[in-house]
Amino acid sequence: MQLNTLFKTFSAAALTLALAACGGEKAAENTAASAASAADQGAKKEIVFGTTVGDFGDMVKDQIQPALEKKGYTVKLVEFTDYVRPNLALAEGELDINIFQHKPYLDDFKKEHKLDIVEAFQVPTAPLGLYPGKLTSLDEVKDGSSVSAPNDPSNFARALVMFNDLGWLKLKEGVNPLTASKNDIAENPKNLNIVELEAAQLPRSRADVDFAIVNGNYAMSSGMKLTETLFQEPSFAYVNWAAVKTADKDSQWLKDVEEAYNSEEFKAYAHQRFAGYKYPAAWGENAAVGAQAEAASTASAAK
Helix, strand or coil: CCHHHHHHHHHHHHHHHHHHHHHHHHHHHHHHHHHHHHHHHHCCCEEEEEEECCHHHHHHHHHHHHHHHCCCCEEEEEEECCCCHHHHHHHCCCCCEEEEEEHHHHHHHHHHHCCCEEEEEECCECCCEEEECCCCCHHHCCCCCEEEEECCHHHHHHHHHHHHHHCCCEECCCCCCCCCCHHHEEECCCCCEEEEECHHHHHHHCCCCCEEEECHHHHHHCCCCHHHCCEECCCCCCCEEEEEEHHHCCCHHHHHHHHHHCCHHHHHHHHHHCCCCECCHHHCCHHHHHHHHHHHHHHHHHC
């Protein structure tokens, strides 16, 4: 083969290889772009929140929704007036996340109903409080006084612990405060008449009973104030949690939601709008708040 012909042959081969390489790189780029596009299209853009009416819904509307919309999400809010439907709606896929419950309630509910849901992060929570009804101070309690209390097991247990702390009744030694029931009452020296009601009915019950133990979110949504309480539970075991389906616990959208709830902007809003609440443990503020609440409750009980 002549040198000129050999040179042409090698040149053609080199050109073919170069074109093939460029084509391969272009194909790889196209494949990567397609994959990125598919990922973008598959990323969650709408988040459906479920809360009880009142403070938890207000938190979403006032702060969380705007923060998430800045990140490109669409936010929808569904508000409930009970403690049963939000978890069922979450498990059934009607919601992406719900915010209304403490962990003992979530644990009991998902076990009873066999739901594949899990806690995600804590949110500011109004404490359970004893509010005046027909009687306006703790020292007015008398034999046979009536007190309304939430009828779901976990919150009723909280009410019993509060009565025990007040000295209005005595629980059995060694009882689990998270699961206490009427069967765990050892003594009822004041013959308290405990009226069990749906939590949403408790604010209105004050006209018919001497005292009422009211869940914080329903107290606030009814226009009641934390400063009206005659006694508050000091425990932080009942700070509320967001809940999601277990499959979503590591999702990016949930990380973005949690980031919004733990942002400095949200903390400033919560401190101003929801003063007196118990805050997420992640904020590192509960020691001081707990000391203040316990001191206030002790002072009220001593009156």
